[in-house]
Every structure is written in structure tokens, then in C-alpha cells.
Amino acid sequence: MTSEKLNSVEEKQNPGQLNSVQLNVVTLVNMERAAAAGSLADAMYMMDNSVGGSGQGTSHLETVCKQGQVLNWIIRPIDMEKRLDGTWPPMPKINNIVFLDTEAGDEEDVAERKIFTELKIYGMPDRMRDKFTPVYYYWAGTVLSTAKPGLYRYRLVVELEQEHTKEKLYLNTVDHPALRVLAV
Template identity: 80%
Template sequence: MTTSTRSSAPEKQNPGQLNSVQLNIVTLINMERATETGSLSDSMYMMDNSIGGKGQGTSSLETVCKQGQVINWIVRPIDMEKRLDGTWPPMPKINNIVFLDTEVGDEEDVSERRIFNELKIYGGPDRTRDKYTSVYYYWAGAVSPTAKPGLYRYRLVLELEQEHKKERLYLNTAIHPSIRILPV
């Protein structure tokens, strides 16, 4: 009698989808410096909770993640305290996250490959926040379970409120942070 070598266990429909530890990429913005200079250079500091990433506290953060893992991008001003006059300091907002093609020499070419599922904005500051509740915009998405392992650079497009001005300032990251996708 021969035994079949085929397994009767069903194949996973979305391999890597169940990576349950979410990663947080927190970006702090020196709003005063960024709006004065019109640049994010020396005004942006990024940190994450990944293991093995590089560039903590800089604008060139490399976050290590796995296929299927959820990543949350959180942006906040360095100064988050309610002022004595009852007003809040200007707030930053991620307007877009643009992944760049890593195989093309021009680093500004937008990647045509799908790297994330459901990458979009969530939350948002409301006008009733108090000094005990920090409220901020954030983006989240799951790394596609079929994303090829490798290094993917991205550009943050930030929308900054300006002190005593109605118009918003839109700035792009000059130095591009990245995610390093590991296979599951």
C-alpha cells in the first residue's frame, strides 16, 4: 500500500495576511521651522516600532516589515500642548504617501506595483479636543501579501497649518524614508 504525498490541508488564500503585530511609524514635525523655511529638511523626525530598522529619529527611517503586516503612519507636531489662550498649535496632516519605483534610476518615478492594500487616511483632529486627549490624522494599510520582498522608498506629502494664515503649506519629503519587506 502506498501513501499519498499530497497534503489534505487547504492552501492559505492570502499568505502573510495574519501578521498581527501592527507597526507604527511616528513622524514629529517642527512646525515653526518647516513653515518658516518651506522645507521638511531638519524639521522632521521619524521613529517606528519595527525590529531591525535603521535611521530612528531621522527623516530617512527604514522600517522592517513582513508581507501582510499592517503599518500605521502617524504625524504630529512636536508642540502638542494646548496654549494658555485656549488655542491649539498648528497641525500637520499626511496628504499622501507615494511609493517610488526602486528599479528606475530616477528616484521620483512613482511605483506602478501595488505594495499596500487599503492604504488610506483615518481619524482626524476635531475641534473639541482637550489637553488629555491627543487627536491626530493617520494613514494605515496592510502590506500586500504578494508584495515582493525588498526595499521600497516612499515620499510623504504633508499638509501643514500655518500660524495666523488660512492657506495650508504642502511639503514633500526631500530625503525618502523606506520600508524593507521581508518574506513570510
């Protein structure tokens, strides 16, 4: 292959697709504490497998990632003991990940610029679930290859199923974790 054709092939590739290593952001929730307080403050702990991040084991994790990289947010309760009747406790679920406008100085405003594309689940996994099978919910997405390098704070919207009432409680993270996007 000539160097001219090789350069042409390299130009056509999406530079973000060069990041094949997926990152996992694991969130543990103390379901009883969160439900009793009506808040995720002191009830949520996050960790990831990124290199160079900070805040491991806290609610203000900073995950270092690259443009085009896939991230998987996995959430589960701290108490994962199977009950005597063979069922599992209610599982927390991430309903949404909202990126915040840190440039405006108000971290509660939603960012106008998109930096992330959600990856949808295909098929019908909910039909396969039953009370005897533990279910770990996750949220997956890709950092856009065009996202500017920088720090992007976000808020998790977490759904908790109440143990006895089966009502759902929706809570937002109090501290704001972040993605530190590096250029490819």
C-alpha cells in the same frame, strides 16, 4: 481533522494575514521650521517600532515589515503644548504616501507596481473635532501579501496649516524613508 483537510485549510489562508502585529511609524514635525523654510528638510524626525530597521530619529527611516503587515503612520507636531486659551496648535497631516520607482534608478519617479493598500477611515471623525481636542492624523495601510521582498522608498506628502493665515502648505519629504519588506 485529516492531514489532507488541514493542508487544504492552510492553502486557502492568505499568508499575509498571519502578520497580526501592527507597526507604527511616528513622524514629528517642527511646524515653525518647516513653514518658515517651505521644506521638511531638518524639520522632520521619524521613528518606528519595527525590529531591525535603521535611521531612528531621522528623516530617512527604514522600517522592516512583512508581507501582509499593517502599518500606521502617525504624525504630530513637536510642539504639543496646550495654549493658554485651551486650544491646540495646528496639526500636520499626511495627505499621501507615494512609493517611488527605485528600480529605475530615479527615486523621484512614482512606482508603477502597487505594494500597499490604504485602509480608509470609516465614519465622520472630522465632525467630532473641535479646537479644544488634540487631533493626531494618521495614515494606515497593509503591505500586499504578494509584494516582492525588497526595499521600497517612499515620499510623504504632508499638509501643514499655517498658524496665523490658516492657509495650507503642502510639502514633500526631501529624504526618502523606506520599507524593507520581508517574506512571510
